[in-house]
Amino acid sequence: MPNNLFIYPFLLGILIMLVIIAKRFSKWFIGLSKIDKIRVWKKLRTKNTIYSIREALLEGLLHHKIFKKNPVLGYMHMSLAFGWFLLIVVGHIETIYYYGSISFPFYMPVFFRYFVTGHEFYLSRFFAIIMDFLLLMVLSGVTLAYLKRFLKQPFGMKKTTRLKPGDKIALTSLWCIFPLRFMAESVSAGIHHNGSFLTQTSGNLIEHILPLNAIHTPIWFAYSTALGFFFVALPFSRYMHIPTEIFFIFLKNSGIKLKKHVNTYSQVQVFSCSRCGICLDSCQLNDAGIRNTQSVYVLKKIRDKKLTDEELFNCLLCGKCQHDCPVDIELNNLRITQRIESTLQYNSSYDYLKETKAEKADIVYFAGCMTHLTPAIKKSMVQIFDHAKLNYWFMDEDKAPCCGRPLMQAGQYDAAEKLILNNQKKILDSEAKTLVVSCPICYKVFNEDYSLPGIEVKHHSEYLLELINASKIEVSPLQQTVIYHDPCELGRGSGIYEQPRELLQHTNTLIKIKNEKEKSYCCGGSLANIKIQMDERYKIKDKAVENYRSYNPDILATSCPLCKKTFARDGKLAVHDISELIWMAIEKNEMEKLELNEQLAKVTNPEQFWELEEVPIQD
Amino acid sequence: MNKFGFTTQESRAIDYGQFDDRLLSYVQHHEPTFLICMSCGACTATCSAGNLIDFNIRRLSLLIRRGEILQLSNEIDKCMLCGKCTLVCPRGINTRNVIMLIKKGISQIKQSENQN
Numbered sequence: 259m260p261n262n263l264f265i266y267p268f269l270l271g272i273l274i275m276l277v278i279i280a281k282r283f284s285k286w287f288i289g290l291s292k293i294d295k296i297r298v299w300k301k302l303r304t305k306n307t308i309y310s311i312r313e314a315l316l317e318g319l320l321h322h323k324i325f326k327k328n329p330v331l332g333y334m335h336m337s338l339a340f341g342w343f344l345l346i347v348v349g350h351i352e353t354i355y356y357y358g359s360i361s362f363p364f365y366m367p368v369f370f371r372y373f374v375t376g377h378e379f380y381l382s383r384f385f386a387i388i389m390d391f392l393l394l395m396v397l398s399g400v401t402l403a404y405l406k407r408f409l410k411q412p413f414g415m416k417k418t419t420r421l422k423p424g425d426k427i428a429l430t431s432l433w434c435i436f437p438l439r440f441m442a443e444s445v446s447a448g449i450h451h452n453g454s455f456l457t458q459t460s461g462n463l464i465e466h467i468l469p470l471n472a473i474h475t476p477i478w479f480a481y482s483t484a485l486g487f488f489f490v491a492l493p494f495s496r497y498m499h500i501p502t503e504i505f506f507i508f509l510k511n512s513g514i515k516l517k518k519h520v521n522t523y524s525q526v527q528v529f530s531c532s533r534c535g536i537c538l539d540s541c542q543l544n545d546a547g548i549r550n551t552q553s554v555y556v557l558k559k560i561r562d563k564k565l566t567d568e569e570l571f572n573c574l575l576c577g578k579c580q581h582d583c584p585v586d587i588e589l590n591n592l593r594i595t596q597r598i599e600s601t602l603q604y605n606s607s608y609d610y611l612k613e614t615k616a617e618k619a620d621i622v623y624f625a626g627c628m629t630h631l632t633p634a635i636k637k638s639m640v641q642i643f644d645h646a647k648l649n650y651w652f653m654d655e656d657k658a659p660c661c662g663r664p665l666m667q668a669g670q671y672d673a674a675e676k677l678i679l680n681n682q683k684k685i686l687d688s689e690a691k692t693l694v695v696s697c698p699i700c701y702k703v704f705n706e707d708y709s710l711p712g713i714e715v716k717h718h719s720e721y722l723l724e725l726i727n728a729s730k731i732e733v734s735p736l737q738q739t740v741i742y743h744d745p746c747e748l749g750r751g752s753g754i755y756e757q758p759r760e761l762l763q764h765t766n767t768l769i770k771i772k773n774e775k776e777k778s779y780c781c782g783g784s785l786a787n788i789k790i791q792m793d794e795r796y797k798i799k800d801k802a803v804e805n806y807r808s809y810n811p812d813i814l815a816t817s818c819p820l821c822k823k824t825f826a827r828d829g830k831l832a833v834h835d836i837s838e839l840i841w842m843a844i845e846k847n848e849m850e851k852l853e854l855n856e857q858l859a860k861v862t863n864p865e866q867f868w869e870l871e872e873v874p875i876q877d
Numbered sequence: 878m879n880k881f882g883f884t885t886q887e888s889r890a891i892d893y894g895q896f897d898d899r900l901l902s903y904v905q906h907h908e909p910t911f912l913i914c915m916s917c918g919a920c921t922a923t924c925s926a927g928n929l930i931d932f933n934i935r936r937l938s939l940l941i942r943r944g945e946i947l948q949l950s951n952e953i954d955k956c957m958l959c960g961k962c963t964l965v966c967p968r969g970i971n972t973r974n975v976i977m978l979i980k981k982g983i984s985q986i987k988q989s990e991n992q993n
Contacts, residue, residue, distance in 0.1 A: 567981070568907075571974075571977070601977070601980070601981070603981075603984040603988075604980040604981065604983070604984040606953075606954040606955070606956070607954065608954075608955075608957075610929065610930045610955065611929070627925050627959040627960070627961050628959075628960070628961070628964075630923075630925075630961070631923070631961055631964055631965065656928075657925075657928045657929055658925075658929075659925070659926075659929065659957060660925050660926075660957040660958070660959040664957070664958045664959050664960055665957065665958050668958055668973075668977065670958070677957060783964075785959075785960040785973075788971075788973050788974050788977055789971070789974055790971070791910065791969070791971060792969030792971070793969070820964075823964060
């Protein structure tokens with residue numbers, strides 16, 4: 259009977275880890291609101307659980323989102339996670355075959371090659387090959403992980419996060435686990451000849467160099483110790499994201515949403531962050547030299563309870579990191595929740611707001627504060643409304659409160675509520691069916707936070723497309739090449755990508771670019787960032803303009819007054835809002851009609867007149 | 878005096894010995910651009926809240942410099958944070974941060990006074 263004291267580091271490690279994780283999970287679950295708890299219980303009994311398990315496998319093991327970002331990085335994560343998972347699963351099946359039952363000590367599959375010393379059971383050679391193959395797969399992942407520390411470029415990453423002490427212990431032991439397992443199994447194979455193509459070959463080699471029997475138990479002890487260290491360090495390192503992510507997927511799929519105050523669900527999301535640093539590269543604050551407020555750092559600061567206002571409010575909330583996040587953490591909302599907590603003490607009451615009279619109309623047009631700073635947009639919209647002979651009411655033509663979104667982005671939800679109620683009443687009083695908004699910032703809040711039953715909220719890019727499709731306005735092609743800049747709040751924020759593009763194709767030639775739709779730039783003007791300085795905003799804008807100019811467009815089109823204002827400062831590109839382009843196209847169409855009429859008027863000879871009959875004649 | 882149709886006014890002299898500079902130094906420390914304001918009034922001219930009610934952002938800088946915390950706390954609540962002032966500012970002052978800092982500063986001062 260071999261001396262099996264060496265398994266204790268592993269046993270102890272896994273026990274400590276399980277106790278800590280169970281404690282944290284139950285604390286998080288208890289902290290959820292009552293309704294959320296019921297939600298989780300109810301959803302557990304539906305097929306929703308299957309989806310969750312599927313997602314946990316796809317995300318947690320196969321990492322298909324990281325694959326999309328970069329195949330090498332994806333393979334590294336997949337080979338480690340999925341390879342290890344398969345080693346455990348196949349190891350268990352192998353042990354079941356060996357014992358012929360499922361009752362065996364639970365550490366048995368981990369140290370199988372140490373205890374089982376021969377090829378004497380059914381399918382044993384087959385299992386040995388599979389296990390060696392899986393070990394090779396994991397080892398390839400570990401090798402890539404070593405390489406990644408020195409060379410980041412092949413992994414598609416420019417930056418990565420710095421490690422904390424807990425991470426260093428966990429990472430070092432993780433790096434040691436599989437090489438040690440390989441060594442230990444090789445030594446066992448050298449003695450017992452129970453290995454396969456990998457471990458047997460190396461075992462035979464080692465046999466000539468080292469005294470196998472002397473190092474047999476010590477090397478298995480080292481393997482067990484590495485496992486033990488990793489398990490103990492796991493809850494105190496970034497690897498805590500592995501169990502938390504699975505928990506998070508289950509909660510998320512139960513339909514739990516982030517609340518307006520910090521609760522355990524936000525904590526679960528914070529701990530689900532693996533600090534992979536994928537969010538670092540896409541953050542445009544890098545262009546402005548701001549390198550301490552990116553999502554991964556802010557989440558870390560929330561964990562450590564060291565977050566300051568300077569970091570919390572220095573974010574454009576453009577949503578790029580949220581789009582890139584392989585764990586699907588709601589980074590924008592998480593940050594807003596923190597902002598709500600930070601500014602809870604001083605929400606304004608806006609007692610001075612009065613209920614003003616609403617005009618009855620079919621359509622309410624709300625230009626928004628930013629549009630009042632870019633008068634060309636509201637002028638175009640008004641002209642288009644008049645031209646299409648629509649019954650509309652320009653709600654904030656003279657004066658109206660702000661929509662409330664800038665306050666919400668700053669975390670002042672209670673204050674924003676006051677503005678929302680005031681505007682909401684006016685819109686409902688107008689008995690309109692449609693609310694047309696020119697500013698994506700307003701659009702998002704009208705869409706999500708106002709309760710406007712029976713009223714369709716439309717951004718002007720959607721609305722103008724409808725007008726064209728319904729032939730209420732006619733446009734002529736302008737024959738210019740155009741790049742469309744997706745505003746953050748309209749694109750990533752509200753998922754409207756196609757309507758503006760379709761609209762532009764009616765009048766202009768659209769150039770396809772690399773950084774569009776979900777990957778589109780932020781103009782740098784975002785109201786969500788309260789701390790950024792003007793010169794830093796310009797640096798972000800310059801970088802975006804530089805990229806747009808490399809495509810040589812005649813016009814940079816956008817559908818956000820703030821983006822327009824930010825880009826227009828540059829002066830190197832002609833910037834127009836979609837509504838302006840549409841109005842130009844309508845005017846051109848009118849001119850063409852007029853010219854045709856003039857030509858017709860010149861025709862005096864009736865015989866000539868009939869030659870022109872194919873052309874529509876205006877009265 | 879009333880008999881003669883005269884009234885007396887309270888002294889309007891500012892006593893720098895009594896000057897409350899807590900808010901000024903707080904805002905100045907966290908948003909140094911506050912100091913480069915040349916009081917042109919573009920912010921006040923464009924202000925959405927100023928369009929609805931008597932509210933003057935430019936005046937805020939005067940009130941901070943005089944340490945009129947009570948008056949400020951009534952004024953600052955009118956701002957809707959829409960951001961027009963930041964965009965029109967010819968000096969590139971981060972006015973929204975100034976507003977948020979004043980709000981935070983006042984709430985901190987009030988808190989510390991309540992504790993004492």
